[in-house]
Amino acid sequence: MEKVNVLIIGAGVIGLAVGKALSEEFEDVVIVEQEKSFGRHTSSRNSEVIHSGIYYPQNSLKAKLCLEGNEMLYDFAKTHNITYKKTGKIVVATSEEELPSLIDLKENGGKNNVSGLRIIDESECNKLEPQILAVKGLLVPSSGIIDTHKLMQKLESESEKNDAFVVYDMKVISIQKNEKTYIVEFSNEEIFEANILINCAGLFCEDIAKMVGIETIENNLKIYWCKGEYYKTTKIKNIEHLIYPIPSSISCGIHLSLNLADECRFGPNANYVDKLNYAITDKYKKKFFVSVKKYIEIDEENLNMDDCGIRAKLQGPNDNFRDFYIKEETEKGYSNFINLMGIDSPGLTACLSIAEEVKRILST
Ligand SMILES: Cc1cc2nc3c(=O)[nH]c(=O)nc-3n(C[C@H](O)[C@H](O)[C@H](O)COP(=O)(O)OP(=O)(O)OC[C@H]3O[C@@H](n4cnc5c(N)ncnc54)[C@H](O)[C@@H]3O)c2cc1C
Missing domain, CATH: 3.50.50.60 (FAD/NAD(P)-binding domain)
Known part of the structure; x- marks a missing residue:
């Protein structure tokens, strides 16, 4: 032994x-x-995103450790030559009805001491990301991506x-x-x-x-598995920021993320599953298309299945x-x-x- x-x-x-x-x-x-x-x-x-900490309740471990971890990870990447990019991200409100949620998100981020948060209007959104459709956005400078x-x-x-x-x-x-x-x-x-x-x-x-x-x-302490699938496209280019929709209660929504080669990916969605199966089908393609086209013009046939991951969550389907x-x-x-x-x-x-x-x- x-x-x-x-x-x-x-x-x-x-x-x-x-x-x-x-x-x-x-x-x-x-x-x-x-x-x-x-x-x-x-x-x-996963999405390889270095999150800022805007989503989690004040004083939660997720808020505290995300904030601390964000800075530590950028420092670690710099020190050890790990490829990363501090792209910043824009959370977009695509209609007037989504504006209160955008303001709430900014307030929550402020309570968690996320720095540099700023609501930007439609013209600034257009200037920063001409291809994105938004009535307003929340600019989050501390988000980025890393080579996991x-x-x-x-x-x-x-x-x-x-x-x-x-x-x-x-x-x-x-x-x-x-x-x-x-x-x-x-x-x-x-x-x-x-x-x-x-x-x-x-x-x-x-x-x-x-x-x-x-x-x-x-x-x-029961663990629930929650699968997230991704689609990608080669038809959209020259996006600089990560683009996020208003989050849902179990995930931050089908966002546009970039990999380090500046290719666009969309996802992940969130569906609870019982089996560990990393295969993906086009079952949710329509839903992806509907979510994505709210904030960027794309043809459904240009969305190509990519890969998926599974989250280990304590939050079950009906939990807070x-x-x-x-x-x-x-x-x-x-x-x-x-x-x-x-x-x-x-x-x-x-x-x-x-x-x-x-x-x-x-x-x-
Ligand atoms: C779709 C998706 C998107 C995500 N996006 C992001 C993001 O952009 N940014 C972010 O910060 N987080 C993100 N996350 C969360 C992040 O990926 C996870 O929090 C993190 O990877 C968890 O790492 P882990 O080491 O706990 O789990 P794992 O990477 O799963 O590692 C656990 C390891 O334990 C091993 N193991 C299990 N059982 C045994 C055993 N009996 N004996 C020996 N070994 C065992 C497994 O083989 C595995 O390698 C995302 C997650 C998902 C699913």
Whole structure:
């Protein structure tokens, strides 16, 4: 049996960021991942947007960690030569009826201390983005995009520089709590004994919490999977900003995002699913078209299916806002088990601040 000090389950952007942060302070940190490389699930299937923090309720962890994470991520990208672009974004009101929601969003962003927010009128919208249809917009200067693959690669190499290990093809299948340690069994029959155990398993975080012994339903920690699909087009060019509609209660809406090659993507939509299936069909194409053509002229045939990702959400179909859950579980009888659940958007933006939060929890 292998003995380790800190065992992190999952090499998505969160597990890798936690690995980097903890390996700066703790000895003998190991990240285990069931796949053959990092980021095969949600972390490589998202919009790659560095969010500003305008959407989340004041004083929520999402608001705090998004704001902190936004700055940390730009700094990290600059320091380590990871490609990024601070494009800014415009949330558009496409009719007079949407104006109150735009004002509410600006006020909420202001409460969260998001800087530089400004309502712009139709002529300024047209000047900044001549192809966009809007009666007014909310300009959000601190949003941008980042190369997520390069980010994860750097987080992995920085962890390894601090003598942490990332081990692939290691699927956790059972966890047993001893008096002071956790015995973790893998599908390849290896067994590790860990002093500190950290759940960064993304879509499978509920399975890990249950393996430890936590009653997820009783504790209101059921995870819902919410799929988001993308379409892309080669017909629209020369867009400079990310363009967002007014958000819904479960997502920030089918937005126009840019990749680092300046290609346009639309999405993601949001549909709760039971199965982990990354295939996409044209079932929602019409809905995409209707949403997108509200803010930009496009022909339906120029929308091409792209890819999709699945969010791990604590917020079920009929629920209100749910925050990130990041907790040391002594209260439930599992000391030195740090449980991260429901790390949906803005998890990518907040990866470095989430990692600092875990470090802070372990240092108190
Ligand atoms: C469609 C979509 C768009 C999004 N857009 C944005 C955005 O623009 N900006 C933003 O900030 N956030 C965005 N997000 C959210 C962001 O992508 C996530 O918050 C983040 O990627 C979560 O990372 P993670 O490491 O928790 O999960 P994952 O990347 O899923 O990593 C978890 C890892 O744990 C591993 N694992 C699970 N179970 C086991 C086990 N038993 N044993 C070993 N390993 C295991 C998995 O294989 C996986 O690699 C988006 C999400 C989606 C789905």
